[in-house]
Ligand SMILES: *[C@@H]1O[C@H](CO)[C@@H](O)[C@H](O)[C@H]1NC(C)=O
């Protein structure tokens with residue numbers, strides 16, 4: 001749900017001028033009706049008047065977590081054990097929405113949150129071995145499978161969309177250390193457009209693509225107007241052009257991938273695996289969640305499509321409660337308005353969110369009786385975090401962690417004890 005903004009707004013602005021022009025010129029009723037219908041569709045699509053009810057029954061008191069590094073854009077994170085969560089932070093939002101120069105960009109990296117079971121949370125930078133610090137790193141989706149960590153590294157600036165592999169260990173102080181192993185490259189047509197990754201084994205992974213056209217190396221600001229308009233219109237009209245891909249990891253070479261035909265969507269985004277045979281994939285703009293099962297031949301078979309009223313970004317599987325945790329925001333409109341507020345958000349020293357921005361967290365759990373997945377609202381708030389992208393619960397379920405792609409730190413919400 002990143003890109004667009006500036007072009008979207010300027011486009012709408014130009015469009016509006018045209019519309020007003022037509023309204024004044026028009027004496028044809030049919031044209032008038034078409035314009036009104038178009039405008040109301042637009043207002044509805046953007047969610048301008050959409051009202052969100054607060055739902056803080058399970059988790060509340062959300063605060064930014066203090067960290068020893070600037071945690072700008074903690075897009076995604078995963079549970080490592082009962083005490084530790086590992087995540088990535090990067091400035092992909094800026095690359096998508098501005099023409100920022102590479103030397104002005106905050107370096108992406110890894111962070112970990114410690115002290116979860118003792119309730120003494122602290123976030124720290126994670127040390128990476130065998131990987132020169134000066135190399136550019138634009139991390140996005142992250143995945144943990146056994147002792148390995150897999151991360152999407154976008155192609156911005158230097159080129160080559162990649163999935164990087166690290167081995168996780170703990171040093172004598174109990175801090176996470178990542179040992180860089182190797183990478184596989186993605187097809188150049190996917191430059192800058194992948195979003196989340198899932199490893200079914202060490203050699204097989206599924207990766208999602210949320211944008212139709214490759215993003216130029218210098219960022220989305222350099223994207224051709226034709227591509228930008230096509231993307232916008234397809235999102236606006238719910239036209240499907242993006243996929244999830246089933247890939248073979250080729251160490252230091254290009255991954256061998258094929259489209260999962262049934263995954264065709266508007267903006268295919270989050271993906272998660274229950275560790276056994278079930279996979280969930282979200283379509284952020286299409287507003288639905290798809291549930292797949294691995295069949296005897298280990299192929300993905302679509303089982304269920306659940307419409308959602310919010311825009312799911314990332315999904316995590318919670319082992320404790322055996323459910324998928326999906327999160328995202330409610331409206332496109334808030335996102336479009338957000339860019340103007342970004343500076344204000346980043347400069348505000350308060351540990352509470354300084355702006356209103358909808359955040360929704362829903363669980364999807366298998367119901368034995370009617371043999372399907374069903375949604376359950378876990379959290380819904382307008383003033384907890386801006387640009388929500390992910391959510392996860394710790395082992396004890398005492399905390400709800402909220403990731404974001406452009407707020408100033410990761411947000412922690414406490415379990416609401418009164419109401420259990
Ligand atoms: C809590 O965390 C802080 C900072 O990480 C550490 O200095 C302190 O010793 C911890 N306290 C306990 C009781 O673990």
Ligand SMILES: *[C@@H]1O[C@H](CO)[C@@H](O)[C@H](O)[C@H]1NC(C)=O
Nearest residue numbers: 155158159160188189191214
């Ligand atoms: C993707 O990035 C590579 C650099 O690794 C570049 O050579 C290629 O032209 C890019 N492809 C597209 C379609 O932009």
Ligand SMILES: *[C@@H]1O[C@H](CO)[C@@H](O)[C@H](O)[C@H]1NC(C)=O
Nearest residue numbers: 135136137153155158159160
């Ligand atoms: C991330 O990908 C870029 C582009 O392919 C590459 O130049 C860089 O070395 C990678 N960074 C890491 C940390 O692997």
Ligand SMILES: *[C@@H]1O[C@H](CO)[C@@H](O)[C@H](O)[C@H]1NC(C)=O
Nearest residue numbers: 344348349350352353354355
């Ligand atoms: C910072 O955020 C806090 C909490 O939301 C708010 O009360 C305060 O007015 C904000 N300060 C500025 C300068 O915006």
Ligand SMILES: *[C@@H]1O[C@H](CO)[C@@H](O)[C@H](O)[C@H]1NC(C)=O
Nearest residue numbers: 054354355356357381382383
């Ligand atoms: C933000 O939310 C608070 C609490 O619901 C409300 O009082 C306030 O008017 C909202 N601000 C804006 C700008 O919508």
Ligand SMILES: *[C@@H]1O[C@H](CO)[C@@H](O)[C@H](O)[C@H]1NC(C)=O
Nearest residue numbers: 367368369370371372373374
């Ligand atoms: C599935 O069964 C539950 C009862 O366990 C019921 O509450 C729910 O409405 C059912 N869902 C559907 C889609 O039938």
Ligand SMILES: CC(=O)N[C@H]1CO[C@H](CO)[C@@H](O)[C@@H]1O
Nearest residue numbers: 071072073074406407409410
């Ligand atoms: C915890 C976390 O990921 N926080 C990030 C929220 O988003 C901002 C901006 O993208 C990051 O700087 C924070 O690190």
